[in-house]
Amino acid sequence: MTNDHTPHEAPAVRPTVHGYPRQGPGRRLKKAVEGHWRGEVDADALLGVAAELRRERLQTMAEAGITEVPVGDFSLYDHVLDTTLLLGAVPARFPDLPGTGAPADRLATLFALARGTDLQPPLEMTKWFDTNYHYLVPELDAATTFTLDAGPLLEQVAEARALGLVPRPVVVGPLTYLLLAKPADPSAGFDPLSLLDPLVEVYAELLAALAGAGAGWVQLDEPVLVQDQPAEVLERLETAYSRLAATADRPRLLVATYFGELGAAAPVLARLPVEGLAVDLSSTAGARTAEADLAALTDAAGLAGKRLLAGVVDGRSVWRTDLEAALATVERLRPLVGQLDVSSSCSLLHLPLDLAAETAIDPEVASWLAFARQKLDEVVTVATGASQGRQAVAAELAAAAAARASRQASPLVRRPDVRDRVAAVTEVDTRRDSPSDLRLAAQQEHLGLPLLPTTTIGSFPQTTELRTARAALRRGELDQAGYDAAMRTEIDRVLALQTDLGLDVLVHGEPERNDMVQYFAELLDGFLTTEQGWVQSYGSRYVRPPIVVGDVARPAPMTVGWSRYAREAAGGRPVKGMLTGPVTMLAWSFGRDDLGADETATQIALALRDEVTDLEQAGIDIIQVDEPALRETLPLRAADRPAYLEWAVRAFQLTTAGVADRTQVHTHMCYAEFGEILGAITAMDADVISLEAARSRMEIVGDLAAAHYPNAVGPGVWDIHSPRVPSVEEVVESLTLALDGGIPAARLWVNPDCGLKTRRYAEVEPSLRHLVQAAHAVRARLTA
Numbered sequence: 001m002t003n004d005h006t007p008h009e010a011p012a013v014r015p016t017v018h019g020y021p022r023q024g025p026g027r028r029l030k031k032a033v034e035g036h037w038r039g040e041v042d043a044d045a046l047l048g049v050a051a052e053l054r055r056e057r058l059q060t061m062a063e064a065g066i067t068e069v070p071v072g073d074f075s076l077y078d079h080v081l082d083t084t085l086l087l088g089a090v091p092a093r094f095p096d097l098p099g100t101g102a103p104a105d106r107l108a109t110l111f112a113l114a115r116g117t118d119l120q121p122p123l124e125m126t127k128w129f130d131t132n133y134h135y136l137v138p139e140l141d142a143a144t145t146f147t148l149d150a151g152p153l154l155e156q157v158a159e160a161r162a163l164g165l166v167p168r169p170v171v172v173g174p175l176t177y178l179l180l181a182k183p184a185d186p187s188a189g190f191d192p193l194s195l196l197d198p199l200v201e202v203y204a205e206l207l208a209a210l211a212g213a214g215a216g217w218v219q220l221d222e223p224v225l226v227q228d229q230p231a232e233v234l235e236r237l238e239t240a241y242s243r244l245a246a247t248a249d250r251p252r253l254l255v256a257t258y259f260g261e262l263g264a265a266a267p268v269l270a271r272l273p274v275e276g277l278a279v280d281l282s283s284t285a286g287a288r289t290a291e292a293d294l295a296a297l298t299d300a301a302g303l304a305g306k307r308l309l310a311g312v313v314d315g316r317s318v319w320r321t322d323l324e325a326a327l328a329t330v331e332r333l334r335p336l337v338g339q340l341d342v343s344s345s346c347s348l349l350h351l352p353l354d355l356a357a358e359t360a361i362d363p364e365v366a367s368w369l370a371f372a373r374q375k376l377d378e379v380v381t382v383a384t385g386a387s388q389g390r391q392a393v394a395a396e397l398a399a400a401a402a403a404r405a406s407r408q409a410s411p412l413v414r415r416p417d418v419r420d421r422v423a424a425v426t427e428v429d430t431r432r433d434s435p436s437d438l439r440l441a442a443q444q445e446h447l448g449l450p451l452l453p454t455t456t457i458g459s460f461p462q463t464t465e466l467r468t469a470r471a472a473l474r475r476g477e478l479d480q481a482g483y484d485a486a487m488r489t490e491i492d493r494v495l496a497l498q499t500d501l502g503l504d505v506l507v508h509g510e511p512e513r514n515d516m517v518q519y520f521a522e523l524l525d526g527f528l529t530t531e532q533g534w535v536q537s538y539g540s541r542y543v544r545p546p547i548v549v550g551d552v553a554r555p556a557p558m559t560v561g562w563s564r565y566a567r568e569a570a571g572g573r574p575v576k577g578m579l580t581g582p583v584t585m586l587a588w589s590f591g592r593d594d595l596g597a598d599e600t601a602t603q604i605a606l607a608l609r610d611e612v613t614d615l616e617q618a619g620i621d622i623i624q625v626d627e628p629a630l631r632e633t634l635p636l637r638a639a640d641r642p643a644y645l646e647w648a649v650r651a652f653q654l655t656t657a658g659v660a661d662r663t664q665v666h667t668h669m670c671y672a673e674f675g676e677i678l679g680a681i682t683a684m685d686a687d688v689i690s691l692e693a694a695r696s697r698m699e700i701v702g703d704l705a706a707a708h709y710p711n712a713v714g715p716g717v718w719d720i721h722s723p724r725v726p727s728v729e730e731v732v733e734s735l736t737l738a739l740d741g742g743i744p745a746a747r748l749w750v751n752p753d754c755g756l757k758t759r760r761y762a763e764v765e766p767s768l769r770h771l772v773q774a775a776h777a778v779r780a781r782l783t784a
């Protein structure tokens, strides 16, 4: 393969992106998919909506000036799940699915894997690198065979070509696919990477099929290269791509990495026998990182004839790009490679769709921001500036520079009172008065809870009535008093249900919260929230990540009124207060690029500390501070983890350590793979932690026991991410696994994996009933 330009005449710099949000304006995709699940939208109609959305997004890119477009990044649920179907790797434990022949069957198979069936739990779901997107984990074993099923991808190539665009299929690369997979049976000692050779043969078939469909370039995404990889994995990478490069009649190959620095992978990547590379040169990857990668790549032999997609427009930041800096990077790289193109650093999937949809953002603040649609323009501006000279984009450069200057000078950004309070924090503020065993005794005396106490994680179903009431409040059709009354009625209902079910520690159900992060962001100074800034979190579920614009402070109590109401209505049973922790508030927001994450987290922690104190004074004896994102935000490189964990744990401690011994602090995390942060979890020193465990079949229990985790634990016994109702026997089995695995009965709690906001009462009532029955059964066995 050769590049189609002469070496002396620099070809034009072209703009592209790695992917674009899927949902469409007004989250049309979500509505169609959920309608299909309810039986209201048939398969043809759903596929029709999907095709329209794909066409619209390609047209949007084309209108912005992008002609080489990604295809295959669109998905009805998740692109890793799509890759599993592309490769024909449906796990053997789903023997009765209808297959992928007819489109309706394919949909049924896809959604069965994603959501489970009556007979089988779904594929495990976990976070996509350090983002708030979640993918379905491929499940492989020694008997897995791969069979290419490229029909839908080939159709998408044809769709783009029919619009006169140049499609660049984007597919999860073979190494990343296997490293993201898990063994179907964790005890079997099977390593998914052992399937690399047969997998690569199927990728070779795919390349040939894509060439036949007219694709000139294919992008294989290998983001695992920004994580620490042993030398043998990098060797396997070279072997795999050498095999792919040897495919007859294939498109040109572009290997993409994103989400961080390449480190030791840079020279290996540079010498792969492929025609193109895409690298993350954004500030999210870190200024130091981009510099180091640039140096490693430009030093490496073999780059001169290649195409490089320079990811200079940050695909994970809502801040407007420093166009001058991006242009300078592009100009520096251009003479060193065969063809230099400008790209987003990663898919724009992780950004809200369009700033233009926002009606309430102050115009000055809006001028500082760029969502996915605006990032397309930025990519085009940088490419045009590089190709035609700065004068061709002088107006755009001036506007971007003016916005940066306005932001730097704005009084919204910096508050001296907040800075002073952060500076005054000392070690004492981060320590509880007594060690955990003394606290536990004080709490037990005060609360008098039974063995294996039952509780939930906080939210109860967010019903249509609740969402409609909130929408009516927003539109002015319901006044604040009417809304508050509706929420109090819901709290009464949820408390009555929990009492009827026999739960020991009650919650108010969080009906007043649109989202566990956005709700607090709306009440704190320093955060900006959006009306339409939806970002896919998993499947059909979306969030509107707030934006940290300036220093954070709490103007007034946020939850105390609701918790006090619930406590008074609960008839003497304890009610947990419920807060979102500082690390999660920050991780699930778009952070600042003008202040360190550690300092922002400390600001949020101080605001939340005041809320904790106010809850305690209002008579709330149990306060839960959720930190599900603490694990998620763990840096991808091991070398960066200790510093992160230090400030993250400190922020949690600062939030919670101000209470008396007898006040019980809970925390909650809902992502598997806690093993490597057990030290940090211990240092957080929460009296009780609830953890996701059901989907990974209580794997965490062994780790906790081995680490002699000293405080109380509630490993989730009901996988709430699936509509399945667990049986009493299943819950008993999970509790038995926990006890046998080494969690002492005196420190074992019984709870679901996570909050119930996404579930329906038809699932919640029987599931909780089974959970309580199981707890009673095991309790009886223990005390017999």
Ligand SMILES: CN1c2c(nc(N)[nH]c2=O)NC[C@@H]1CNc1ccc(C(=O)N[C@@H](CCC(=O)N[C@@H](CCC(=O)N[C@@H](CCC(=O)O)C(=O)O)C(=O)O)C(=O)O)cc1
Binding pocket: 132, 462, 464, 466, 467, 468, 470, 471, 513, 514, 515, 516, 517, 518, 537, 538, 540, 541, 542, 543, 544, 588, 628, 757, 758
């Ligand atoms: C625990 N998780 C969370 C993450 N990140 C967060 N920021 N929050 C989280 O809870 N990351 C990891 C996991 C991911 N899990 C989930 C679980 C559930 C959702 C979810 O349910 N999202 C909802 C949107 C929630 C919301 O903002 N609701 C608002 C607006 C509701 C709405 O759409 N209103 C309509 C009008 C009313 C109607 O017709 O129903 C409208 O505005 O058009 C609210 O309740 O007010 C979702 O719909 O996807 C996300 C992540």
Ligand SMILES: N[C@@H](CCS)C(=O)O
Binding pocket: 457, 458, 459, 516, 578, 626, 628, 668, 670, 754, 755, 756, 757
């Ligand atoms: N308290 C929250 C935690 C979700 S991670 C809930 O129950 O929804």
Ligand SMILES: [Zn+2]
Binding pocket: 457, 628, 668, 669, 670, 753, 754, 755
């Ligand atoms: Zn959770």
